[in-house]
Amino acid sequence: MIETKGLRKSFRSRQGKQTKTVEAVRGVDLMVREGEIFGFLGPNGAGKTTTLRMLATLIEPDGGEATVAGADLRRQPGEVRKRIGYVAQGGSTWDECSAREELVVQARMYGIGKAEAQRRAVRALEAFQLTEYADRKCKTYSGGQRRRVDIALGIIHEPKIVFLDEPTTGLDPQSRAHMWDEVRRLRTEGMTVFITTHYLDEADALCDRIAIMDHGEIVAEGTPAELKREVAGDVITVGVNGTTPQAAKLLDTADYVSRLETLDGGGLRLYVDAGATAIPQIMRTLEGAGIALGSIELHRPSLDDVFLEKTGRSLRES
């Protein structure tokens, strides 16, 4: 659905008398597949929004190539616009207009006739549970309602891909969960969804595949599970009764354990490639040696561990 090669963009900013060139995006290679929720994870200022705006034809790349929904980004921007939807971070509704009015005008800007535009508005209002407020002015809406209107506007023309820039930033936990459901619904309807986020849990829970971006470059790409496995595998904490040194000796030589640490409290921490298969193996090994297993616990590394590994700092800190 989206393929980019070496996409670049730099901005010139003036600080006092000096002009500084900021390389916002320095060569992004991406591959987004049809029908997936693809997430762009990174701290603020990483270049996520700039990349998204380039792909949505809002700013012209300085270099590189991209195909979006089968159209060449640089040679056929008009064609790209017809096939994509874009929902900006800050929202985009008129205070004085109602959701219905906004939806109709938006549809008409895509060349859809008046009657059909009205039908689509009705359908969109229903789908996003906005019918109740359809004819109220947008300025009376809550944050979550506004965001739903924004997304409804972005997909009124039934695009193949929809870009959502930080769709849940500033929403309360309930609206956020609601928004995740909406995004999943878009995928069910056959749309490819490209979102940016700086929330680890959002990238983890919502996205089929993610790319982690930092300082204008992609530092990792894959499914959340792959990325986490790639970094550290899984972590298993084992508690045994009184025979810790013996257990440590046994497990340290096992080929499925990549690293072992003895904990202060008497337990063991094992780094393994895949926890799900390692647990039964550990249990068998210990049982075979007659060691009683007290407790066993599996921790999966978080995406933050991935970010830490790739960039040397935690996403939470940046």
Next chain:
Amino acid sequence: MKLLRDTWIVFQRQMLLVLRNPVWLIIGVIQPLYFLLLFGPLLKRALNAPTNAIAYQTFVPGLLVMLAMFGSLFVGFGLIAELRAGIIERSRVTPVSRMALMLGRSLRDVVSLLFQSILITVLAIPFGLRIKAADLLLTLLLLAMIGLMLSAVSNALALKLRSEDSLAPLMNAVSQPILLLSGILLPLAFAPIWLQRVADFNPFSWAVNAARSLFAGHPGDASVWQALVIVVVLTAAALTWSARSFARSVR
């Protein structure tokens, strides 16, 4: 065809917003209204005009050009608000014509301006103003062109500056001398020669002269076609520039 359709869609939406808050239409007409009511009555003696009607024949056309200038020059502020609200960006990701985004907005300003101009003209009738319908129509055409030109310029500048803080001082710095050099308040015939020569370079002083000829019932006066030619050329240039800035903000 697509351009016309898209322009109509943008224009409709913009007019809806104007009608939803019509108080701005009135606010825009308040300054010329004050001039009409509080400054106009001074003119018969000041201009040494034989009757009030003649004084208003001189004064009202100037007022209308002032209305066209000020009303339109400041529309860029609205565009900056739209930029900030993300509305322009939302339009830009659609395949809607870039020219239509600009034209639809400028036409909204022209319609508002025509409404305000007619209001001022009608309110001047009790003071003795008389004008033929054909002459008034020609004046309105001239005003509409000025409105289109300055609204386009204002929007183009707004796109470039993107901040009220830079737009406001620029507009004031430009509009004040243009206003004073157009002979709106007092005819430039009172001015010393050097000031008249400077004013010759001000297209709006030509427009004011033309509007005065029309209000005096002389549509055949050379000043009328001269002003129309000047205004048409400048309007075409302004529209081209503005359409380019709309298109360049995104291809």
